[in-house]
Amino acid sequence: MSSVPADVILPAPESVLNAHSIEEIEEWMTRFPDNQKQSAVLAALSIAQHQNQGWLSTELMDAVAAKLHMPPIAVYEVASFYSMFETTPVGRNCVAICTNISCMLMGSDTIVNHVENKYGIKLGDSTEDGRIYLKVEEECLAACSGGPMMQVNHVYHTNLTPESVDEILDALE
């Protein structure tokens, strides 16, 4: 209902979002009725996040707000609500170890400890070189039959052992 307050000056979307992102966002916008383009906000944010090494700057969120004619605060609300959006800089490889009930029973604690010790960081932190982001995974990733498991850059790895984890992580750029 409320659109961008006219007192708020937002960047031109094209000045922040690259041509590819704009194109993808516009494609998403075609999927919603004219007066409900805001529904594209989740897709738009993940597209924007993708363009920016995995995190959303205020500028990017403002650009999304401008693109979808939303008050910027409404975009900040969405971005800060969902765990798949990062609003502070994080390492370029997103490592999310599932710690939900099935994985926990299968020993996810050992995996978490192993990775924490390996890089000297805690869950939620990124390595100093910006290579690894050890994300706190909030929910079961629906691969319980293969627990313990983790998701690395959107790819699932199941039946983890400390050794297999080393192999996967060491291979990251």
Added chain:
Amino acid sequence: MSDDTINLTVDGKSLTAKRGQMLIEVTDAAGIDVPRFCYHKKLSVAANCRMCLVEVEKAPKPLPACATPVMPDMVVRTASKIARDAQKGTMEFLLINHPLDCPICDQGGECELQDVAMGYGNGASQYTEGKRVVFDKYIGPLIATEMTRCIHCTRCVRFGEEIAGIRELGATGRGENVRIGTYIEKSVVSEVSGNVIDICPVGALTARPSRYTARSWELQQQPSVSPHDSVGSNVFVHMDGSTINRVIPRENESINEVWIADRDRFSYQGLNNQDRLQSPMVRVDGELQPCDWPTALSTAAKLLRAEGQDSSDLGVLVSPSITVEELYLTQKLARALGTNNVDHRLGQLDFSAQDSAPVMPWLGMQLNDLETLDAALLIGSNIRKDQPIAALRLRKSALKGGAISFINPRQFPLHFEASVSIATRYDNMVSELYCVARAAGADVGSMADAPQLDPNDQHQSIADSLQNGERAAVMLGNICVQHPAYAQLQYLANAVANATGATLGMLPERSNTAGAWLAGAVPHRAAGGNALSGSAAAGKNALQMLDEPMKAYLLVGCEIEFDAARPAYASKALDSADGVVAISAYMSEGLSRCADVVLPAATFTETFGTYVNATGAWQSAKGTTSPPGDARPAWKVFRVLAQELELDGFGFDSPEAVTKELQSHCGSVTLSNLATFDNVPAFYAPSSETLLRAGETPIYATDPIVRRSQPLQKSMDGKQAFAIMSQTQAATLSVADGDQVSVQQNGSAVSLPAKVDNSIPDGCVWVPTGLPETQALGELFGTIKVSKV
């Protein structure tokens, strides 16, 4: 009993209610107390705090009263064991993360959380874990935040979205990490932002200016009326002993509902300014020196009736922001001195239609009618900043689908979607309105020199919306009054209203613009809109009095350098006068230069006075504080001054007696805005200049009190001294955003930072008036030169 009415039982009492009402509305109306935090009668139902849980028979569990519609024969218990247990449980959870820092919290003593916790909370908490802490962000000079105290009721968020129409606060994060705030460090910009202070049920949002200065139970509350716009919002003034601690809204459904603008709320900070005059002053050896009243009065009397000075050599200028009693006395004194040179229309440029003007400008309807308009055309109006509370009502019309259109000299930031918004160079506004009139089929043929102009789709759409709307209005705003073609705009607005059947309305400029007309503070009419006595000729208007210097001036409550249409000429006129007598609450740079006698007067909250608002309502407020030092209420100043001048008719023994006398002149006043134009104004042709000045009097530059309120001046809306222009215009002038530019008009120049903003039409530069930075310039709408320095 109509179908709509149902019966229900609450706590053993049988009540009737309307179908669809929420239970809490019914219990509230019946005086049954149900605790709540998130519910607010003016906001949507969020039902997120769960404090209002009550027992409803046949429901398996307690239900939130704020979100449970009443049903026929419902049986409700608000204080049964089930209800109480639910309420107490909710209370305990709400307090888990609350800091319980009441001893250092400004809300203490008037806190809904504190009150409800007294009734429903436990003496001790079972919760021993660490509490959540929220770090605050600065959101501007008006509102102080302590977000650790927030209970996430989202009233403030809903206020922004639903009432103010500008979403600035939000709930970011998830679960226990939810925070209410702006997310980024940013000042809130809404002109009604202060209302979140009142609706916040805890001490998370409090008034910054009065922070840590008093406890609510030490304050005395006095009803008053805000003197800053023609809404006349009802307020309570809260007094800490003899000083004003704060101002809050006083509910009045027909005027301001439960809201007030930030200007109404924080202006009081300008009252005890260092500029306040403490004693009378006279000029001795070129310097204004404090003196006693008798000296000041006798000097004033001598200057007002100096030897060799004809009564027509005196000009009397009065502010439309003072009380109607003071306005009445001012014109009465002028006329007793034998002159009709008296005017309150300080910022006006075009007076040619003054004889066709109705008795007073008025809205043409009640304020709540603004909520149900099907169509409206606002001409020259920044209603959101000029009459913020009226704008909130108009917004409701727009949200309901009303077609609200504008013809303005720029695009103003709105809090709703305009139907058609024509932003054009000011000199083109008449042409635009002319086209609307033609599209509406109005008879405008008698306008001399009218070119062949054909309406386009926009004009037609405005005309159609007015024609088809059952409830339609055409309104003239503040900018029209300052416009050089005011007469043409009035004439055409009149024509459009006549042709479409829309109601013609005025948004009076200041708190007592309407009152000033009634009081006779105009050169061509006496009090009550009556003809001048003895069919005397009309006196000079404000512009004439200042454009051609006069020998003597009496200034009442005004600051000419900010109020006048051509500040630069006005200052020159006053500087060259033989005698300038001022009755004023404040010293100003202008007075210190030109005044020969200054008589210190009481101002808002210090004296009884009446304001006539846009709907013609006379609203009086009592004096609640005493004026500083030797300052006196103006009605007493007039009494002694008249005595000194040996004039009869000023021996009032109370200000109420003045009101009575004025009312006796206003008995036969009928309100109307539709006028018959004896002389149809000629068409106003757009200028051929390539660069013009346009502007407005910004929201916090309207009267001497607001001009001195530091919190308002420091807020976003207080910072207006810019030369604003479009990208294209900036490029033409080779100016970039932030460059310092020299703005030249009528031989004077000022230097201002440039700001690029495409809401300004090409071919003009937006330079506001009423500001110290621009007081050396000429008229608001006129030719100008701008160059980079």
